[in-house]
Amino acid sequence: MALSVRFVLCETSHPGNIGAAARAIKTMGFEELVLVNPRDFPSSEARARASGAVDLLERATVTGTLTEAIAGCGLVIGASARRRSLQWPELSPRECAAEIAELAADKPAAVVFGTERAGLSNAQMDLCNALVYIPANPEYSSLNLAAAVQLIAYELRLAEDEPPEQQRAEWSPAAADHMELFYDHLHRVLLKSGFLKPDNPRHLMRKLRRIFNRSRLDEHELQILRGILAAVEPPDDGDANDGSAKAHGGSG
Amino acid sequence: MALSVRFVLCETSHPGNIGAAARAIKTMGFEELVLVNPRDFPSSEARARASGAVDLLERATVTGTLTEAIAGCGLVIGASARRRSLQWPELSPRECAAEIAELAADKPAAVVFGTERAGLSNAQMDLCNALVYIPANPEYSSLNLAAAVQLIAYELRLAEDEPPEQQRAEWSPAAADHMELFYDHLHRVLLKSGFLKPDNPRHLMRKLRRIFNRSRLDEHELQILRGILAAVEPPDDGDANDGSAKAHGGSG
Numbered sequence: 483m484a485l486s487v488r489f490v491l492c493e494t495s496h497p498g499n500i501g502a503a504a505r506a507i508k509t510m511g512f513e514e515l516v517l518v519n520p521r522d523f524p525s526s527e528a529r530a531r532a533s534g535a536v537d538l539l540e541r542a543t544v545t546g547t548l549t550e551a552i553a554g555c556g557l558v559i560g561a562s563a564r565r566r567s568l569q570w571p572e573l574s575p576r577e578c579a580a581e582i583a584e585l586a587a588d589k590p591a592a593v594v595f596g597t598e599r600a601g602l603s604n605a606q607m608d609l610c611n612a613l614v615y616i617p618a619n620p621e622y623s624s625l626n627l628a629a630a631v632q633l634i635a636y637e638l639r640l641a642e643d644e645p646p647e648q649q650r651a652e653w654s655p656a657a658a659d660h661m662e663l664f665y666d667h668l669h670r671v672l673l674k675s676g677f678l679k680p681d682n683p684r685h686l687m688r689k690l691r692r693i694f695n696r697s698r699l700d701e702h703e704l705q706i707l708r709g710i711l712a713a714v715e716p717p718d719d720g721d722a723n724d725g726s727a728k729a730h731g732g733s734g
Numbered sequence: 735m736a737l738s739v740r741f742v743l744c745e746t747s748h749p750g751n752i753g754a755a756a757r758a759i760k761t762m763g764f765e766e767l768v769l770v771n772p773r774d775f776p777s778s779e780a781r782a783r784a785s786g787a788v789d790l791l792e793r794a795t796v797t798g799t800l801t802e803a804i805a806g807c808g809l810v811i812g813a814s815a816r817r818r819s820l821q822w823p824e825l826s827p828r829e830c831a832a833e834i835a836e837l838a839a840d841k842p843a844a845v846v847f848g849t850e851r852a853g854l855s856n857a858q859m860d861l862c863n864a865l866v867y868i869p870a871n872p873e874y875s876s877l878n879l880a881a882a883v884q885l886i887a888y889e890l891r892l893a894e895d896e897p898p899e900q901q902r903a904e905w906s907p908a909a910a911d912h913m914e915l916f917y918d919h920l921h922r923v924l925l926k927s928g929f930l931k932p933d934n935p936r937h938l939m940r941k942l943r944r945i946f947n948r949s950r951l952d953e954h955e956l957q958i959l960r961g962i963l964a965a966v967e968p969p970d971d972g973d974a975n976d977g978s979a980k981a982h983g984g985s986g
Contacts, residue, residue: 510871533878621763623761629757637867638871701943703944713927
């Protein structure tokens with residue numbers, strides 16, 4: 483059974499890497515390449531390095547943001563060049579592939595790669611359900627971007643060929659764009675309730691994103707949470723901010 | 735325990751591939767690169783693509799024949815771009831790595847890669863103990879040379895790392911009794927807000943438990959969520975149940 487996987491490259495600097503990544507993806511039997519804001523594309527260098535995978539380059543989607551790139555995807559996994567000290571589920575490439583293979587395939591999974599120099603930004607990681615970390619030489623762990631894509635695609639191919647393990651619960655992940663609507667709603671409720679201070683909301687919202695992204699909500703669960711937000715949302719008019727405004731503040 | 739592995743590239747056409755292969759080898763913690771009759775070496779393109787692995791290039795041995803290149807090696811495994819119909823032991827990259835890891839390490843193993851265009855010649859394969867075949871898309875199996883080196887080196891690194899399981903992030907879970915206090919609080923807020931119908935609350939609370947239990951909260955995250963509940967909790971007095979009670983009900 484073919485896995486449905488979208489490979490997303492963010493703000494790639496070197497077009498040669500885009501071409502080499504396309505080749506890596508195609509050799510492992512995958513087809514979907516999305517480029518977020520590439521510095522130089524289309525490019526003859528990308529075509530040269532793509533070799534027989536020029537068709538993937540020509541069909542590649544280019545978007546302005548990662549949010550657009552992962553729209554409609556279920557599980558979103560970010561490739562991390564180094565271990566992060568954050569509270570994030572961290573998968574090996576093999577575990578990453580196994581998780582994707584176990585999914586009900588009604589939505590594509592996405593694997594997201596950051597820039598050659600700096601990897602994924604914090605804001606980009608906040609859109610991911612988990613991170614995949616490629617084990618490497620601690621003294622020189624700087625894998626080429628296309629090499630990292632190759633390794634992940636290889637493990638995905640192996641996982642695909644694997645005899646179908648017992649199906650995990652038929653999890654059907656919520657669409658990434660629906661998750662964004664939920665976070666917008668959550669943000670609004672927290673502001674209105676006085677919990678979120680407008681001066682530094684980012685830090686707290688990031689923590690909340692991590693909590694819910696780790697949990698991997700499905701659409702039904704998302705609806706429940708949206709329903710709760712609607713039920714507790716203070717009304718829009720100024721009367722809500724009366725003297726009894728809650729004193730609880732974010733400790734984040 | 736570090737595996738002793740010599741990576742041998744035969745008659746490589748493109749110096750960029752030599753540099754990229756050096757980088758691939760070094761990122762996986764290996765050091766020994768031997769070049770059999772490279773077409774263009776040393777080369778500035780090789781240096782550029784080697785990035786931080788230029789030291790491997792500079793220490794690379796250049797020989798005129800594969801026989802010289804594998805002198806002193808024990809197990810010699812040839813990388814084959816396609817399945818051969820010959821009577822040859824054919825290993826997957828993982829099996830190849832396992833075989834090398836199981837060897838008494840008194841001699842280095844060699845993994846031998848042929849030309850970009852044609853792979854290993856029959857005469858070169860005759861010097862190998864076995865072949866390793868990288869699974870690929872049958873319709874486009876043309877891996878880049880450095881990508882093939884990267885995959886083999888990666889499997890070797892994993893085989894080397896095997897026994898000590900990778901440490902999970904230092905996750906410090908919230909105490910189970912604190913989780914219960916959180917669920918009690920959540921339950922209270924949902925009842926007061928009118929979201930939870932008192933007639934059948936169990937079903938919905940179970941779904942909410944699953945969401946947060948999957949997420950594996952730590953104590954700090956739990957505090958944040960408790961803070962949010964306190965901020966949105968309707969006041970205790972009966973006035974809260976006025977005519978404007980929210981109409982949103984749990985769909986669970």
